[in-house]
Amino acid sequence: MTAVTADSQQAYEAVFDAAIAADERIEPRDWMPDAYRATLVRQIAQHAHSEIIGMQPEANWITRAPSLRRKAILMAKVQDEAGHGLYLYSAAETLGTGRDELLDKLHAGRQKYSSIFNYPTLTWADVGAIGWLVDGAAITNQVPLCRCSYGPYARAMVRICKEESFHQRQGYEALLALSQGTPEQHAMAQDAVDRWWWPSLMMFGPPDGESSHSAQSMAWKIKRHSNDELRQRFVDICVPQAESLGLTLPDPDLRWNEERGHHDFGAIDWTEFQQVLKGNGPCNEQRITQRRRAHEEGAWVRKAAGAYAAKHSDQTEDHESVKNDESVKNGEATA
Amino acid sequence: MTTSLDSAALALGDDALVLSQRLGEWAGHAPVLEEEVALANIALDLLGQARVLLSLVGDEDKLAFLREERAFRNAQLVEQPNGDFAHTITRQLYFSTYQRLLYGRMAAGPADGTVGIHEELTALAAKAVKEVAYHQDHAEQWTLRLGDGTAESHDRIQRAVDTLWRYTGELFQPVEGLAIDWRELESDWLASVSAVLERATLTVPEGPRVTAWSAGAGRQGIHTEPFGRMLAEMQHLHRSHPGASW
Numbered sequence: 219m220t221a222v223t224a225d226s227q228q229a230y231e232a233v234f235d236a237a238i239a240a241d242e243r244i245e246p247r248d249w250m251p252d253a254y255r256a257t258l259v260r261q262i263a264q265h266a267h268s269e270i271i272g273m274q275p276e277a278n279w280i281t282r283a284p285s286l287r288r289k290a291i292l293m294a295k296v297q298d299e300a301g302h303g304l305y306l307y308s309a310a311e312t313l314g315t316g317r318d319e320l321l322d323k324l325h326a327g328r329q330k331y332s333s334i335f336n337y338p339t340l341t342w343a344d345v346g347a348i349g350w351l352v353d354g355a356a357i358t359n360q361v362p363l364c365r366c367s368y369g370p371y372a373r374a375m376v377r378i379c380k381e382e383s384f385h386q387r388q389g390y391e392a393l394l395a396l397s398q399g400t401p402e403q404h405a406m407a408q409d410a411v412d413r414w415w416w417p418s419l420m421m422f423g424p425p426d427g428e429s430s431h432s433a434q435s436m437a438w439k440i441k442r443h444s445n446d447e448l449r450q451r452f453v454d455i456c457v458p459q460a461e462s463l464g465l466t467l468p469d470p471d472l473r474w475n476e477e478r479g480h481h482d483f484g485a486i487d488w489t490e491f492q493q494v495l496k497g498n499g500p501c502n503e504q505r506i507t508q509r510r511r512a513h514e515e516g517a518w519v520r521k522a523a524g525a526y527a528a529k530h531s532d533q534t535e536d537h538e539s540v541k542n543d544e545s546v547k548n549g550e551a552t553a
Numbered sequence: 554m555t556t557s558l559d560s561a562a563l564a565l566g567d568d569a570l571v572l573s574q575r576l577g578e579w580a581g582h583a584p585v586l587e588e589e590v591a592l593a594n595i596a597l598d599l600l601g602q603a604r605v606l607l608s609l610v611g612d613e614d615k616l617a618f619l620r621e622e623r624a625f626r627n628a629q630l631v632e633q634p635n636g637d638f639a640h641t642i643t644r645q646l647y648f649s650t651y652q653r654l655l656y657g658r659m660a661a662g663p664a665d666g667t668v669g670i671h672e673e674l675t676a677l678a679a680k681a682v683k684e685v686a687y688h689q690d691h692a693e694q695w696t697l698r699l700g701d702g703t704a705e706s707h708d709r710i711q712r713a714v715d716t717l718w719r720y721t722g723e724l725f726q727p728v729e730g731l732a733i734d735w736r737e738l739e740s741d742w743l744a745s746v747s748a749v750l751e752r753a754t755l756t757v758p759e760g761p762r763v764t765a766w767s768a769g770a771g772r773q774g775i776h777t778e779p780f781g782r783m784l785a786e787m788q789h790l791h792r793s794h795p796g797a798s799w
Contacts, residue, residue: 277580297593516584522702
């Protein structure tokens with residue numbers, strides 16, 4: 219951007235602030251503070267990366283799904299996640315960054331993805347627990363994002379939330395089938411819920427007092443609710459669902475608080491959370507290594523597509539369905 | 554008792570099931586995000602076809618998870634390991650061209666001179682032919698990109714084209730219950746695949762299209778070594794919980 223005088227900078231800021239105050243959407247061509255742009259890039263990229271890394275724990279069970287119906291549901295879900303990643307990278311690109319650049323940052327460990335995907339899927343029931351709890355937590359987090367002040371992100375979330383709630387119902391249903399199945403299946407379901415409950419609560423991020431980005435994001439109406447508020451909402455939703463599943467939640471301190479009108483729940487192990495964020499979770503190394511390997515091993519394919527497109531660029535054949543590094547770079551250069 | 558409908562549905566259903574399983578192994582490993590979507594999409598279509606076809610024969614899950622290697626009737630081509638992306642694309646080109654031509658004939662029904670194809674199979678083919686046309690197009694586009702891309706991609710796909718060639722003859726062994734002109738199907742397939750390979754600047758292999766003893770082997774339950782391992786992975790959980798529902 220060209221240099222802006224102090225006066226016009228103030229004028230831009232005033233327009234931006236008024237738009238936020240009036241609950242209007244900020245669009246890609248609108249002026250926005252650099253920090254607003256940077257926060258959105260960070261958050262949307264992290265969200266996109268989570269969809270992509272999040273394919274791994276579930277894909278781990280595609281080849282082993284115990285019935286053809288469940289296999290089809292799981293394949294469709296993992297496919298949707300790749301699609302969500304694509305929407306989100308597109309949303310991030312409207313802020314002037316490129317998908318390649320974001321992927322490079324993910325691979326270099328300079329951008330994060332959700333801590334939850336650093337936990338392993340050890341049994342089939344984990345697939346159900348991820349659908350119920352992890353997608354449930356994601357939806358609780360994401361539904362308010364459908365009203366986020368940045369238009370492209372909000373619109374991506376509307377599409378994503380629809381599909382996510384479908385997955386969540388399917389996860390719940392898979393877990394119910396296990397819970398009502400043989401004693402071994404029931405035990406498998408309970409074990410999965412025991413392992414995924416606390417990591418799911420951590421998905422809402424650190425407690426309000428320690429959340430570095432929260433206040434600013436709420437002022438900009440990127441976020442609409444605090445971490446603790448959303449976490450409480452999620453717990454209140456899950457308790458009756460666990461009851462109807464016939465499964466227990468692994469928290470001895472969990473009980474209804476009449477006065478607050480909410481469930482009280484036990485303390486989260488924030489040390490574990492910090493460890494996972496730092497890269498010391500059970501699967502951090504494995505997840506990022508697989509992602510890097512897929513990217514590196516696919517380099518020759520992307521190169522081939524680029525070379526072919528360059529050779530045949532004068533032809534009218536429609537190759538829009540396949541994007542590759544080169545076409546994205548060209549697109550950026552001419553944008 | 555095995556009827557001719559069972560034979561045909563098992564052969565086609567096992568082809569679709571086994572290839573779907575192989576494509577499912579790609580999830581999270583594709584070279585570009587769009588291919589995560591595309592490969593999963595094709596795998597899902599094939600799984601959908603397999604479920605319809607196996608259900609014509611019996612319980613889809615019993616058939617998928619409780620038969621052993623020797624009872625599977627898929628062609629050996631579809632059980633071949635994924636290898637690199639070029640290998641997967643070539644397997645897909647060979648198979649989806651076959652499926653598109655075969656389903657096209659089946660869907661056309663008796664008007665095409667084909668007789669004796671069960672109604673259920675005609676109905677499946679009529680729906681699936683649209684899906685497999687997309688699969689074939691996807692494989693063709695990638696064959697062109699890889700063949701006419703870089704020197705490395707050209708070499709890789711030429712190698713895959715040569716390696717998998719020996720599994721293509723088996724596709725045209727007559728299947729009981731599918732009264733179609735297999736020779737004509739085979740020559741159409743050869744013409745179509747050769748045209749794509751040539752456009753992709755690749756050499757159409759001259760070697761045999763069957764291995765020394767494998768003509769029709771997959772259709773008779775004789776498979777290649779990697780297949781047993783693939784089934785072990787696919788079936789282990791189902792087999793660990795006899796009689797359970799999921």
